[in-house]
Amino acid sequence: EAGVTQFPSHSVIEKGQTVTLRCDPISGHDNLYWYRRVMGKEIKFLLHFVKESKQDESGMPNNRFLAERTGGTYSTLKVQPAELEDSGVYFCASSQEGIREQYFGPGTRLTVT
């Protein structure tokens, strides 16, 4: 069974540009989570999808971040326009319905210059 995949693995963009990160959860996992880890800090929750619905988006930092999960399969996280403080590793995780144990993807390292 394939694990959680994320694309791209690395992205370097300039301040003001737009970046879209993609996450493909484990097949059949209804729950999909986005996290961000800034260097030296703890992993911070961004939001949680149950199928295509946003269950909890309390961790989204501001309206420059937009997450979607059309059709309840893969998800995208768009940052527009990117700021320097958006740099970090963005992790996606998924879990089965009703289960809190999460499986993490490899992460996308975003660098905003």
Next chain:
Amino acid sequence: QKEVEQNSGPLSVPEGAIASLNCTYSDRVSQSFFWYRQYSGKSPELIMSIYSNGDKEDGRFTAQLNKASQYVSLLIRDSQPSDSATYLCAVEGVRFGAGTRLTVKP
């Protein structure tokens, strides 16, 4: 006060010893607790979950939960150099501590 607190370490133990990793949390109503292992440059990997007070054992790992004290710990018996990693405590699945770096010396 941070929501989930862990000693950052580094914690160093000799091979074969017991490593003890601790975590405290602030939200008294929390019900689910998780330990993840993260190797440098890699993503977190789930080790164990615990929901009830007491001990839960899985191989060389034992998770301990005390909800009254808002404390959860992870014991690693017979520590191996391959256990050297950062261990992350997560509460309710989504609130993470900063992690404790463990080094097991041969």
